[in-house]
Amino acid sequence: MLIRCSFLYFLFLLDVIHVAALIEAKTLGIFDILDEENRLPKPSYDHFTMEVHGKNKNHYRLCVSAADCTVTIT
Secondary structure, eight states, X not given: OHHHHHHHHHHHHHXXXXXXXXXXXXXXXXXXXXXXXXXXXXXXXHHHHHHHHHHTTTOTTOXXXXXXXXXXXX
């Protein structure tokens, strides 16, 4: 039981690390894109969302819809 809980905790930590990297990455991270958006004369939610998805389109933790997120178990 202890091994199973430790493994699940390890998987959770890996997930958190990947999401944190997506948020904090330089030039491609969500915080950096948000900072750029705030400097625009007329910032908008739509433009921010398009920039995040455009710059991180191949990131496996970021998808536009449920159809884009496919999980395969091998």
